[in-house]
Amino acid sequence: MEGAGKAHPDCINASNPYHECVEYCFKRIAEAKSHADEGENEDSSKEPEERTVHPDCVNASNPYHECSEYCFKRISEAKDQIERNESDIQEDDITSSFNGANQNDSGDAHHVQNDPESGNPNLTEKQKKLFEMRLKMNEARKANQMAMVAEKKKMEAPSEARGISKQKWLEERKKKIGKLLDSNGLDMSKAYMLDTQEMAEAKYKKWEKDPSPYGWDVFNQKTLYNAHKKRVKNIECDMEAYNEAKEADPEFYREASSLQYGKATKIPEENIDRMVKELQDREAKRKSFSRRRKFHEEKDIDSINDRNEHFNKKIERAFGKYTLEIKNNLERGTALPD
Structure with a gap:
Protein backbone atom coordinates (compact mmCIF):
# COMPACT_ATOMS: atom_id res chain seq x y z
CA MET A 1 0.00 0.00 0.00
CA GLU A 2 1.44 3.36 -1.02
CA GLY A 3 0.10 5.53 1.83
CA ALA A 4 1.30 3.24 4.58
CA GLY A 5 4.63 4.99 5.03
CA LYS A 6 3.28 8.56 5.07
CA ALA A 7 1.94 8.31 8.68
CA HIS A 8 4.10 9.30 11.66
CA PRO A 9 4.48 6.46 14.19
CA ASP A 10 3.59 8.80 17.11
CA CYS A 11 0.41 9.98 15.44
CA ILE A 12 -2.81 8.96 17.10
CA ASN A 13 -4.10 7.81 13.71
CA ALA A 14 -1.03 5.76 12.78
CA SER A 15 -3.03 2.55 12.91
CA ASN A 16 -5.27 3.77 10.10
CA PRO A 17 -3.81 2.45 6.82
CA TYR A 18 -5.52 5.19 4.83
CA HIS A 19 -4.28 8.07 7.04
CA GLU A 20 -1.60 10.45 5.79
CA CYS A 21 -0.04 12.86 8.27
CA VAL A 22 -0.18 16.54 7.45
CA GLU A 23 1.21 19.64 9.15
CA TYR A 24 -1.50 19.51 11.84
CA CYS A 25 -0.45 16.00 12.86
CA PHE A 26 3.20 16.96 13.20
CA LYS A 27 2.22 19.98 15.28
CA ARG A 28 0.15 17.86 17.69
CA ILE A 29 2.96 15.34 18.00
CA ALA A 30 5.44 18.06 18.92
CA GLU A 31 3.07 19.54 21.53
CA ALA A 32 2.52 16.12 23.10
CA LYS A 33 6.25 15.53 23.41
CA SER A 34 6.80 18.92 25.01
CA HIS A 35 4.00 18.29 27.57
CA ALA A 36 5.47 14.90 28.39
CA ASP A 37 8.89 16.36 29.07
CA GLU A 38 7.43 19.05 31.35
CA GLY A 39 5.43 16.47 33.34
CA GLU A 40 8.49 14.34 34.00
CA ASN A 41 10.41 17.35 35.31
CA GLU A 42 7.55 18.35 37.66
CA ASP A 43 7.14 14.80 39.05
CA SER A 44 10.82 14.54 39.83
CA SER A 45 10.90 17.89 41.64
CA LYS A 46 7.54 17.47 43.54
CA GLU A 47 7.52 15.70 46.96
CA PRO A 48 4.89 13.00 47.61
CA GLU A 49 1.72 14.20 49.42
CA GLU A 50 1.01 12.99 52.97
CA ARG A 51 -2.21 10.94 53.53
CA THR A 52 -4.24 10.75 56.77
CA VAL A 53 -4.70 7.00 57.24
CA HIS A 54 -5.26 5.28 60.61
CA PRO A 55 -3.24 2.06 61.00
CA ASP A 56 -6.33 0.19 62.33
CA CYS A 57 -8.46 1.16 59.33
CA VAL A 58 -9.60 -1.71 57.13
CA ASN A 59 -8.50 0.26 54.03
CA ALA A 60 -5.07 1.22 55.35
CA SER A 61 -3.37 -0.92 52.70
CA ASN A 62 -4.96 1.14 49.90
CA PRO A 63 -2.36 3.79 48.82
CA TYR A 64 -5.10 6.09 47.52
CA HIS A 65 -7.34 5.88 50.62
CA GLU A 66 -7.61 8.74 53.08
CA CYS A 67 -9.46 8.17 56.37
CA SER A 68 -12.50 10.31 57.04
CA GLU A 69 -14.75 10.80 60.09
CA TYR A 70 -16.66 7.63 59.23
CA CYS A 71 -13.46 5.57 59.41
CA PHE A 72 -12.53 6.92 62.86
CA LYS A 73 -16.07 6.19 64.12
CA ARG A 74 -15.90 2.59 62.93
CA ILE A 75 -12.49 2.14 64.55
CA SER A 76 -13.77 3.41 67.95
CA GLU A 77 -16.81 1.12 67.79
CA ALA A 78 -14.60 -1.87 67.04
CA LYS A 79 -12.39 -1.09 70.04
CA ASP A 80 -15.42 -0.81 72.36
CA GLN A 81 -16.71 -4.16 71.14
CA ILE A 82 -13.34 -5.78 71.82
CA GLU A 83 -13.33 -4.40 75.37
CA ARG A 84 -16.85 -5.71 76.02
CA ASN A 85 -15.90 -9.15 74.76
CA GLU A 86 -12.90 -9.22 77.06
CA SER A 87 -15.07 -8.29 80.07
CA ASP A 88 -17.57 -11.04 79.18
CA ILE A 89 -14.76 -13.56 79.00
CA GLN A 90 -13.59 -12.51 82.46
CA GLU A 91 -17.12 -12.91 83.85
CA ASP A 92 -17.38 -16.38 82.31
CA ASP A 93 -14.10 -17.33 83.94
CA ILE A 94 -15.41 -16.15 87.31
CA THR A 95 -18.62 -18.10 86.87
CA SER A 96 -16.79 -21.27 85.89
CA SER A 97 -14.49 -20.95 88.90
CA PHE A 98 -17.54 -20.87 91.17
CA ASN A 99 -19.50 -23.53 89.34
CA GLY A 100 -19.42 -25.82 92.35
CA ALA A 101 -20.95 -23.16 94.56
CA ASN A 102 -23.95 -22.78 92.23
CA GLN A 103 -24.79 -26.48 92.59
CA ASN A 104 -24.93 -26.43 96.38
CA ASP A 105 -28.18 -26.20 98.31
CA SER A 106 -29.76 -22.98 99.44
CA GLY A 107 -28.00 -23.07 102.83
CA ASP A 108 -24.55 -23.27 101.29
CA ALA A 109 -25.45 -20.64 98.74
CA HIS A 110 -26.60 -18.32 101.50
CA HIS A 111 -23.36 -18.89 103.37
CA VAL A 112 -21.25 -18.06 100.31
CA GLN A 113 -23.42 -15.06 99.61
CA ASN A 114 -22.74 -13.64 103.04
CA ASP A 115 -18.98 -14.14 102.63
CA PRO A 116 -18.00 -14.20 98.94
CA GLU A 117 -14.42 -13.26 99.76
CA SER A 118 -13.78 -16.64 101.35
CA GLY A 119 -14.20 -18.42 97.98
CA ASN A 120 -11.86 -16.27 95.88
CA PRO A 121 -10.09 -13.30 97.48
CA ASN A 122 -8.85 -12.06 94.08
CA LEU A 123 -12.28 -10.80 93.00
CA THR A 124 -12.91 -7.13 92.49
CA GLU A 125 -15.91 -5.31 93.92
CA LYS A 126 -17.85 -5.56 90.66
CA GLN A 127 -17.06 -9.25 90.34
CA LYS A 128 -18.19 -9.90 93.92
CA LYS A 129 -21.43 -8.06 93.30
CA LEU A 130 -21.97 -9.99 90.08
CA PHE A 131 -21.34 -13.26 91.91
CA GLU A 132 -23.87 -12.38 94.63
CA MET A 133 -26.48 -11.48 92.01
CA ARG A 134 -25.98 -14.82 90.30
CA LEU A 135 -26.49 -16.66 93.59
CA LYS A 136 -29.72 -14.76 94.21
CA MET A 137 -30.94 -15.60 90.73
CA ASN A 138 -30.24 -19.29 91.32
CA GLU A 139 -32.14 -19.24 94.62
CA ALA A 140 -35.10 -17.48 93.00
CA ARG A 141 -35.14 -20.00 90.15
CA LYS A 142 -35.13 -22.94 92.58
CA ALA A 143 -37.94 -21.39 94.61
CA ASN A 144 -40.02 -20.83 91.48
CA GLN A 145 -39.53 -24.41 90.35
CA MET A 146 -40.53 -25.78 93.76
CA ALA A 147 -43.63 -23.57 93.79
CA MET A 148 -44.59 -24.75 90.30
CA VAL A 149 -44.23 -28.40 91.30
CA ALA A 150 -46.29 -27.88 94.45
CA GLU A 151 -49.03 -26.09 92.54
CA LYS A 152 -49.10 -28.81 89.90
CA LYS A 153 -49.49 -31.51 92.56
CA LYS A 154 -52.22 -29.46 94.16
CA MET A 155 -54.07 -29.07 90.87
CA GLU A 156 -53.73 -32.78 90.04
CA ALA A 157 -55.14 -34.07 93.34
CA PRO A 158 -56.81 -37.47 92.96
CA SER A 159 -60.53 -37.24 92.38
CA GLU A 160 -62.88 -38.67 94.97
CA ALA A 161 -63.93 -41.73 93.01
CA ARG A 162 -65.93 -44.34 94.88
CA GLY A 163 -64.89 -47.92 95.38
CA ILE A 164 -61.32 -47.72 94.13
CA SER A 165 -59.89 -49.72 97.03
CA LYS A 166 -62.74 -52.22 96.88
CA GLN A 167 -62.27 -52.70 93.16
CA LYS A 168 -58.57 -53.31 93.65
CA TRP A 169 -59.32 -55.84 96.38
CA LEU A 170 -61.77 -57.65 94.10
CA GLU A 171 -59.23 -57.81 91.28
CA GLU A 172 -56.55 -59.23 93.57
CA ARG A 173 -59.02 -61.75 94.98
CA LYS A 174 -60.04 -62.78 91.48
CA LYS A 175 -56.40 -63.34 90.50
CA LYS A 176 -55.80 -65.38 93.63
CA ILE A 177 -58.85 -67.55 92.99
CA GLY A 178 -57.77 -67.99 89.38
CA LYS A 179 -54.38 -69.33 90.47
CA LEU A 180 -56.01 -71.79 92.87
CA LEU A 181 -58.39 -72.99 90.17
CA ASP A 182 -55.55 -73.47 87.71
CA SER A 183 -53.56 -75.47 90.26
CA ASN A 184 -56.59 -77.75 90.86
CA GLY A 185 -57.47 -78.07 87.18
CA LEU A 186 -60.80 -76.20 87.45
CA ASP A 187 -62.28 -73.35 85.47
CA MET A 188 -63.86 -70.13 86.72
CA SER A 189 -67.40 -71.53 86.57
CA LYS A 190 -66.55 -73.97 89.39
CA ALA A 191 -65.08 -71.43 91.79
CA TYR A 192 -67.73 -72.38 94.38
CA MET A 193 -65.86 -75.64 94.99
CA LEU A 194 -63.16 -73.68 96.82
CA ASP A 195 -65.63 -72.35 99.43
CA THR A 196 -65.72 -73.92 102.88
CA GLN A 197 -68.95 -74.83 104.69
CA GLU A 198 -68.91 -71.64 106.78
CA MET A 199 -68.32 -69.48 103.71
CA ALA A 200 -71.14 -71.20 101.84
CA GLU A 201 -73.60 -70.76 104.73
CA ALA A 202 -72.75 -67.07 105.05
CA LYS A 203 -73.18 -66.63 101.31
CA TYR A 204 -76.57 -68.38 101.28
CA LYS A 205 -77.74 -66.34 104.25
CA LYS A 206 -76.78 -63.19 102.44
CA TRP A 207 -78.67 -64.27 99.35
CA GLU A 208 -81.82 -65.05 101.37
CA LYS A 209 -81.79 -61.57 102.88
CA ASP A 210 -84.39 -59.27 101.38
CA PRO A 211 -82.96 -56.38 99.42
CA SER A 212 -83.15 -52.95 101.00
CA PRO A 213 -86.01 -50.75 99.80
CA TYR A 214 -85.23 -48.30 97.04
CA GLY A 215 -86.97 -45.22 95.75
CA TRP A 216 -90.66 -44.88 96.63
CA ASP A 217 -90.69 -48.30 98.32
CA VAL A 218 -89.04 -46.67 101.33
CA PHE A 219 -92.36 -45.06 102.29
CA ASN A 220 -94.88 -47.82 101.54
CA GLN A 221 -96.84 -49.60 104.28
CA LYS A 222 -94.88 -52.82 104.14
CA PHE A 289 -74.26 -44.65 110.87
CA SER A 290 -72.17 -43.25 108.04
CA ARG A 291 -70.86 -44.48 104.74
CA ARG A 292 -67.11 -44.75 104.45
CA ARG A 293 -65.75 -41.84 102.46
CA LYS A 294 -62.23 -41.05 101.37
CA PHE A 295 -60.41 -38.19 103.01
CA HIS A 296 -57.51 -36.39 101.34
CA GLU A 297 -55.25 -34.50 103.70
CA GLU A 298 -53.65 -32.46 100.90
CA LYS A 299 -57.02 -31.10 99.79
CA ASP A 300 -57.84 -27.50 100.67
CA ILE A 301 -60.34 -26.91 103.48
CA ASP A 302 -63.10 -24.65 102.18
CA SER A 303 -65.90 -25.45 104.63
CA ILE A 304 -66.82 -24.69 108.24
CA ASN A 305 -68.67 -27.92 109.06
CA ASP A 306 -69.77 -31.22 107.53
CA ARG A 307 -73.00 -29.85 106.16
CA ASN A 308 -71.23 -26.95 104.48
CA GLU A 309 -68.64 -29.37 103.06
CA HIS A 310 -71.39 -31.50 101.53
CA PHE A 311 -72.99 -28.41 100.00
CA ASN A 312 -69.65 -27.23 98.59
CA LYS A 313 -69.16 -30.61 96.92
CA LYS A 314 -72.50 -30.25 95.16
CA ILE A 315 -71.61 -26.75 93.99
CA GLU A 316 -68.20 -27.97 92.81
CA ARG A 317 -69.75 -30.76 90.75
CA ALA A 318 -72.11 -28.32 89.07
CA PHE A 319 -69.94 -25.23 88.56
CA GLY A 320 -66.36 -26.30 89.32
CA LYS A 321 -65.17 -26.39 85.72
CA TYR A 322 -66.49 -22.87 85.11
CA THR A 323 -64.96 -21.27 88.21
CA LEU A 324 -61.59 -23.06 88.24
CA GLU A 325 -59.67 -20.18 86.63
CA ILE A 326 -61.27 -17.58 88.91
CA LYS A 327 -60.44 -19.62 92.01
CA ASN A 328 -56.82 -20.06 90.93
CA ASN A 329 -56.45 -16.33 90.28
CA LEU A 330 -57.81 -15.52 93.73
CA GLU A 331 -55.46 -18.00 95.40
CA ARG A 332 -52.40 -16.69 93.53
CA GLY A 333 -53.43 -13.06 93.96
CA THR A 334 -53.45 -12.40 90.22
CA ALA A 335 -57.15 -11.61 89.88
CA LEU A 336 -57.85 -8.37 88.02
CA PRO A 337 -60.17 -5.82 89.66
CA ASP A 338 -63.45 -4.93 87.99
Whole structure:
Protein backbone atom coordinates (compact mmCIF):
# COMPACT_ATOMS: atom_id res chain seq x y z
CA MET A 1 0.00 0.00 0.00
CA GLU A 2 1.44 3.36 -1.02
CA GLY A 3 0.10 5.53 1.83
CA ALA A 4 1.30 3.24 4.58
CA GLY A 5 4.63 4.99 5.03
CA LYS A 6 3.28 8.56 5.07
CA ALA A 7 1.94 8.31 8.68
CA HIS A 8 4.10 9.30 11.66
CA PRO A 9 4.48 6.46 14.19
CA ASP A 10 3.59 8.80 17.11
CA CYS A 11 0.41 9.98 15.44
CA ILE A 12 -2.81 8.96 17.10
CA ASN A 13 -4.10 7.81 13.71
CA ALA A 14 -1.03 5.76 12.78
CA SER A 15 -3.03 2.55 12.91
CA ASN A 16 -5.27 3.77 10.10
CA PRO A 17 -3.81 2.45 6.82
CA TYR A 18 -5.52 5.19 4.83
CA HIS A 19 -4.28 8.07 7.04
CA GLU A 20 -1.60 10.45 5.79
CA CYS A 21 -0.04 12.86 8.27
CA VAL A 22 -0.18 16.54 7.45
CA GLU A 23 1.21 19.64 9.15
CA TYR A 24 -1.50 19.51 11.84
CA CYS A 25 -0.45 16.00 12.86
CA PHE A 26 3.20 16.96 13.20
CA LYS A 27 2.22 19.98 15.28
CA ARG A 28 0.15 17.86 17.69
CA ILE A 29 2.96 15.34 18.00
CA ALA A 30 5.44 18.06 18.92
CA GLU A 31 3.07 19.54 21.53
CA ALA A 32 2.52 16.12 23.10
CA LYS A 33 6.25 15.53 23.41
CA SER A 34 6.80 18.92 25.01
CA HIS A 35 4.00 18.29 27.57
CA ALA A 36 5.47 14.90 28.39
CA ASP A 37 8.89 16.36 29.07
CA GLU A 38 7.43 19.05 31.35
CA GLY A 39 5.43 16.47 33.34
CA GLU A 40 8.49 14.34 34.00
CA ASN A 41 10.41 17.35 35.31
CA GLU A 42 7.55 18.35 37.66
CA ASP A 43 7.14 14.80 39.05
CA SER A 44 10.82 14.54 39.83
CA SER A 45 10.90 17.89 41.64
CA LYS A 46 7.54 17.47 43.54
CA GLU A 47 7.52 15.70 46.96
CA PRO A 48 4.89 13.00 47.61
CA GLU A 49 1.72 14.20 49.42
CA GLU A 50 1.01 12.99 52.97
CA ARG A 51 -2.21 10.94 53.53
CA THR A 52 -4.24 10.75 56.77
CA VAL A 53 -4.70 7.00 57.24
CA HIS A 54 -5.26 5.28 60.61
CA PRO A 55 -3.24 2.06 61.00
CA ASP A 56 -6.33 0.19 62.33
CA CYS A 57 -8.46 1.16 59.33
CA VAL A 58 -9.60 -1.71 57.13
CA ASN A 59 -8.50 0.26 54.03
CA ALA A 60 -5.07 1.22 55.35
CA SER A 61 -3.37 -0.92 52.70
CA ASN A 62 -4.96 1.14 49.90
CA PRO A 63 -2.36 3.79 48.82
CA TYR A 64 -5.10 6.09 47.52
CA HIS A 65 -7.34 5.88 50.62
CA GLU A 66 -7.61 8.74 53.08
CA CYS A 67 -9.46 8.17 56.37
CA SER A 68 -12.50 10.31 57.04
CA GLU A 69 -14.75 10.80 60.09
CA TYR A 70 -16.66 7.63 59.23
CA CYS A 71 -13.46 5.57 59.41
CA PHE A 72 -12.53 6.92 62.86
CA LYS A 73 -16.07 6.19 64.12
CA ARG A 74 -15.90 2.59 62.93
CA ILE A 75 -12.49 2.14 64.55
CA SER A 76 -13.77 3.41 67.95
CA GLU A 77 -16.81 1.12 67.79
CA ALA A 78 -14.60 -1.87 67.04
CA LYS A 79 -12.39 -1.09 70.04
CA ASP A 80 -15.42 -0.81 72.36
CA GLN A 81 -16.71 -4.16 71.14
CA ILE A 82 -13.34 -5.78 71.82
CA GLU A 83 -13.33 -4.40 75.37
CA ARG A 84 -16.85 -5.71 76.02
CA ASN A 85 -15.90 -9.15 74.76
CA GLU A 86 -12.90 -9.22 77.06
CA SER A 87 -15.07 -8.29 80.07
CA ASP A 88 -17.57 -11.04 79.18
CA ILE A 89 -14.76 -13.56 79.00
CA GLN A 90 -13.59 -12.51 82.46
CA GLU A 91 -17.12 -12.91 83.85
CA ASP A 92 -17.38 -16.38 82.31
CA ASP A 93 -14.10 -17.33 83.94
CA ILE A 94 -15.41 -16.15 87.31
CA THR A 95 -18.62 -18.10 86.87
CA SER A 96 -16.79 -21.27 85.89
CA SER A 97 -14.49 -20.95 88.90
CA PHE A 98 -17.54 -20.87 91.17
CA ASN A 99 -19.50 -23.53 89.34
CA GLY A 100 -19.42 -25.82 92.35
CA ALA A 101 -20.95 -23.16 94.56
CA ASN A 102 -23.95 -22.78 92.23
CA GLN A 103 -24.79 -26.48 92.59
CA ASN A 104 -24.93 -26.43 96.38
CA ASP A 105 -28.18 -26.20 98.31
CA SER A 106 -29.76 -22.98 99.44
CA GLY A 107 -28.00 -23.07 102.83
CA ASP A 108 -24.55 -23.27 101.29
CA ALA A 109 -25.45 -20.64 98.74
CA HIS A 110 -26.60 -18.32 101.50
CA HIS A 111 -23.36 -18.89 103.37
CA VAL A 112 -21.25 -18.06 100.31
CA GLN A 113 -23.42 -15.06 99.61
CA ASN A 114 -22.74 -13.64 103.04
CA ASP A 115 -18.98 -14.14 102.63
CA PRO A 116 -18.00 -14.20 98.94
CA GLU A 117 -14.42 -13.26 99.76
CA SER A 118 -13.78 -16.64 101.35
CA GLY A 119 -14.20 -18.42 97.98
CA ASN A 120 -11.86 -16.27 95.88
CA PRO A 121 -10.09 -13.30 97.48
CA ASN A 122 -8.85 -12.06 94.08
CA LEU A 123 -12.28 -10.80 93.00
CA THR A 124 -12.91 -7.13 92.49
CA GLU A 125 -15.91 -5.31 93.92
CA LYS A 126 -17.85 -5.56 90.66
CA GLN A 127 -17.06 -9.25 90.34
CA LYS A 128 -18.19 -9.90 93.92
CA LYS A 129 -21.43 -8.06 93.30
CA LEU A 130 -21.97 -9.99 90.08
CA PHE A 131 -21.34 -13.26 91.91
CA GLU A 132 -23.87 -12.38 94.63
CA MET A 133 -26.48 -11.48 92.01
CA ARG A 134 -25.98 -14.82 90.30
CA LEU A 135 -26.49 -16.66 93.59
CA LYS A 136 -29.72 -14.76 94.21
CA MET A 137 -30.94 -15.60 90.73
CA ASN A 138 -30.24 -19.29 91.32
CA GLU A 139 -32.14 -19.24 94.62
CA ALA A 140 -35.10 -17.48 93.00
CA ARG A 141 -35.14 -20.00 90.15
CA LYS A 142 -35.13 -22.94 92.58
CA ALA A 143 -37.94 -21.39 94.61
CA ASN A 144 -40.02 -20.83 91.48
CA GLN A 145 -39.53 -24.41 90.35
CA MET A 146 -40.53 -25.78 93.76
CA ALA A 147 -43.63 -23.57 93.79
CA MET A 148 -44.59 -24.75 90.30
CA VAL A 149 -44.23 -28.40 91.30
CA ALA A 150 -46.29 -27.88 94.45
CA GLU A 151 -49.03 -26.09 92.54
CA LYS A 152 -49.10 -28.81 89.90
CA LYS A 153 -49.49 -31.51 92.56
CA LYS A 154 -52.22 -29.46 94.16
CA MET A 155 -54.07 -29.07 90.87
CA GLU A 156 -53.73 -32.78 90.04
CA ALA A 157 -55.14 -34.07 93.34
CA PRO A 158 -56.81 -37.47 92.96
CA SER A 159 -60.53 -37.24 92.38
CA GLU A 160 -62.88 -38.67 94.97
CA ALA A 161 -63.93 -41.73 93.01
CA ARG A 162 -65.93 -44.34 94.88
CA GLY A 163 -64.89 -47.92 95.38
CA ILE A 164 -61.32 -47.72 94.13
CA SER A 165 -59.89 -49.72 97.03
CA LYS A 166 -62.74 -52.22 96.88
CA GLN A 167 -62.27 -52.70 93.16
CA LYS A 168 -58.57 -53.31 93.65
CA TRP A 169 -59.32 -55.84 96.38
CA LEU A 170 -61.77 -57.65 94.10
CA GLU A 171 -59.23 -57.81 91.28
CA GLU A 172 -56.55 -59.23 93.57
CA ARG A 173 -59.02 -61.75 94.98
CA LYS A 174 -60.04 -62.78 91.48
CA LYS A 175 -56.40 -63.34 90.50
CA LYS A 176 -55.80 -65.38 93.63
CA ILE A 177 -58.85 -67.55 92.99
CA GLY A 178 -57.77 -67.99 89.38
CA LYS A 179 -54.38 -69.33 90.47
CA LEU A 180 -56.01 -71.79 92.87
CA LEU A 181 -58.39 -72.99 90.17
CA ASP A 182 -55.55 -73.47 87.71
CA SER A 183 -53.56 -75.47 90.26
CA ASN A 184 -56.59 -77.75 90.86
CA GLY A 185 -57.47 -78.07 87.18
CA LEU A 186 -60.80 -76.20 87.45
CA ASP A 187 -62.28 -73.35 85.47
CA MET A 188 -63.86 -70.13 86.72
CA SER A 189 -67.40 -71.53 86.57
CA LYS A 190 -66.55 -73.97 89.39
CA ALA A 191 -65.08 -71.43 91.79
CA TYR A 192 -67.73 -72.38 94.38
CA MET A 193 -65.86 -75.64 94.99
CA LEU A 194 -63.16 -73.68 96.82
CA ASP A 195 -65.63 -72.35 99.43
CA THR A 196 -65.72 -73.92 102.88
CA GLN A 197 -68.95 -74.83 104.69
CA GLU A 198 -68.91 -71.64 106.78
CA MET A 199 -68.32 -69.48 103.71
CA ALA A 200 -71.14 -71.20 101.84
CA GLU A 201 -73.60 -70.76 104.73
CA ALA A 202 -72.75 -67.07 105.05
CA LYS A 203 -73.18 -66.63 101.31
CA TYR A 204 -76.57 -68.38 101.28
CA LYS A 205 -77.74 -66.34 104.25
CA LYS A 206 -76.78 -63.19 102.44
CA TRP A 207 -78.67 -64.27 99.35
CA GLU A 208 -81.82 -65.05 101.37
CA LYS A 209 -81.79 -61.57 102.88
CA ASP A 210 -84.39 -59.27 101.38
CA PRO A 211 -82.96 -56.38 99.42
CA SER A 212 -83.15 -52.95 101.00
CA PRO A 213 -86.01 -50.75 99.80
CA TYR A 214 -85.23 -48.30 97.04
CA GLY A 215 -86.97 -45.22 95.75
CA TRP A 216 -90.66 -44.88 96.63
CA ASP A 217 -90.69 -48.30 98.32
CA VAL A 218 -89.04 -46.67 101.33
CA PHE A 219 -92.36 -45.06 102.29
CA ASN A 220 -94.88 -47.82 101.54
CA GLN A 221 -96.84 -49.60 104.28
CA LYS A 222 -94.88 -52.82 104.14
CA THR A 223 -91.56 -51.09 104.67
CA LEU A 224 -92.92 -49.01 107.54
CA TYR A 225 -94.39 -52.11 109.18
CA ASN A 226 -91.07 -53.96 108.87
CA ALA A 227 -89.31 -51.00 110.46
CA HIS A 228 -91.83 -51.06 113.31
CA LYS A 229 -91.25 -54.76 113.93
CA LYS A 230 -87.53 -54.17 113.96
CA ARG A 231 -87.92 -51.45 116.59
CA VAL A 232 -90.23 -53.41 118.93
CA LYS A 233 -88.18 -56.59 118.64
CA ASN A 234 -85.91 -55.57 121.51
CA ILE A 235 -88.70 -54.17 123.72
CA GLU A 236 -89.92 -56.45 126.49
CA CYS A 237 -93.67 -56.92 126.73
CA ASP A 238 -95.32 -57.64 130.14
CA MET A 239 -98.45 -59.63 129.29
CA GLU A 240 -99.67 -59.78 132.90
CA ALA A 241 -99.72 -56.00 133.26
CA TYR A 242 -101.40 -55.77 129.88
CA ASN A 243 -104.19 -58.17 130.85
CA GLU A 244 -104.74 -56.41 134.18
CA ALA A 245 -105.10 -53.04 132.49
CA LYS A 246 -107.47 -54.55 129.96
CA GLU A 247 -109.71 -56.03 132.68
CA ALA A 248 -109.68 -52.86 134.77
CA ASP A 249 -110.91 -50.65 131.93
CA PRO A 250 -113.99 -51.91 130.06
CA GLU A 251 -113.31 -49.41 127.30
CA PHE A 252 -109.67 -50.34 126.90
CA TYR A 253 -110.13 -50.34 123.13
CA ARG A 254 -112.07 -47.11 122.71
CA GLU A 255 -114.11 -46.26 119.69
CA ALA A 256 -114.93 -42.89 118.25
CA SER A 257 -118.37 -42.89 119.91
CA SER A 258 -116.94 -43.55 123.37
CA LEU A 259 -117.07 -40.79 125.96
CA GLN A 260 -113.58 -41.81 127.10
CA TYR A 261 -112.13 -41.27 123.63
CA GLY A 262 -109.01 -39.12 123.77
CA LYS A 263 -108.60 -39.48 127.50
CA ALA A 264 -105.07 -40.42 128.53
CA THR A 265 -104.80 -43.53 130.59
CA LYS A 266 -102.42 -43.89 133.47
CA ILE A 267 -99.11 -45.26 132.20
CA PRO A 268 -96.39 -46.55 134.55
CA GLU A 269 -93.15 -44.61 134.73
CA GLU A 270 -91.19 -47.73 133.83
CA ASN A 271 -92.89 -47.95 130.45
CA ILE A 272 -92.20 -44.28 129.75
CA ASP A 273 -88.54 -44.71 130.66
CA ARG A 274 -88.31 -47.77 128.42
CA MET A 275 -89.78 -45.82 125.50
CA VAL A 276 -87.40 -42.90 126.06
CA LYS A 277 -84.46 -45.28 126.19
CA GLU A 278 -85.50 -46.84 122.89
CA LEU A 279 -85.73 -43.41 121.24
CA GLN A 280 -82.33 -42.41 122.55
CA ASP A 281 -80.76 -45.65 121.31
CA ARG A 282 -82.30 -45.11 117.90
CA GLU A 283 -80.95 -41.56 117.72
CA ALA A 284 -77.47 -42.70 118.74
CA LYS A 285 -77.52 -45.45 116.12
CA ARG A 286 -78.61 -42.99 113.46
CA LYS A 287 -75.75 -40.65 114.33
CA SER A 288 -73.18 -43.43 114.31
CA PHE A 289 -74.26 -44.65 110.87
CA SER A 290 -72.17 -43.25 108.04
CA ARG A 291 -70.86 -44.48 104.74
CA ARG A 292 -67.11 -44.75 104.45
CA ARG A 293 -65.75 -41.84 102.46
CA LYS A 294 -62.23 -41.05 101.37
CA PHE A 295 -60.41 -38.19 103.01
CA HIS A 296 -57.51 -36.39 101.34
CA GLU A 297 -55.25 -34.50 103.70
CA GLU A 298 -53.65 -32.46 100.90
CA LYS A 299 -57.02 -31.10 99.79
CA ASP A 300 -57.84 -27.50 100.67
CA ILE A 301 -60.34 -26.91 103.48
CA ASP A 302 -63.10 -24.65 102.18
CA SER A 303 -65.90 -25.45 104.63
CA ILE A 304 -66.82 -24.69 108.24
CA ASN A 305 -68.67 -27.92 109.06
CA ASP A 306 -69.77 -31.22 107.53
CA ARG A 307 -73.00 -29.85 106.16
CA ASN A 308 -71.23 -26.95 104.48
CA GLU A 309 -68.64 -29.37 103.06
CA HIS A 310 -71.39 -31.50 101.53
CA PHE A 311 -72.99 -28.41 100.00
CA ASN A 312 -69.65 -27.23 98.59
CA LYS A 313 -69.16 -30.61 96.92
CA LYS A 314 -72.50 -30.25 95.16
CA ILE A 315 -71.61 -26.75 93.99
CA GLU A 316 -68.20 -27.97 92.81
CA ARG A 317 -69.75 -30.76 90.75
CA ALA A 318 -72.11 -28.32 89.07
CA PHE A 319 -69.94 -25.23 88.56
CA GLY A 320 -66.36 -26.30 89.32
CA LYS A 321 -65.17 -26.39 85.72
CA TYR A 322 -66.49 -22.87 85.11
CA THR A 323 -64.96 -21.27 88.21
CA LEU A 324 -61.59 -23.06 88.24
CA GLU A 325 -59.67 -20.18 86.63
CA ILE A 326 -61.27 -17.58 88.91
CA LYS A 327 -60.44 -19.62 92.01
CA ASN A 328 -56.82 -20.06 90.93
CA ASN A 329 -56.45 -16.33 90.28
CA LEU A 330 -57.81 -15.52 93.73
CA GLU A 331 -55.46 -18.00 95.40
CA ARG A 332 -52.40 -16.69 93.53
CA GLY A 333 -53.43 -13.06 93.96
CA THR A 334 -53.45 -12.40 90.22
CA ALA A 335 -57.15 -11.61 89.88
CA LEU A 336 -57.85 -8.37 88.02
CA PRO A 337 -60.17 -5.82 89.66
CA ASP A 338 -63.45 -4.93 87.99
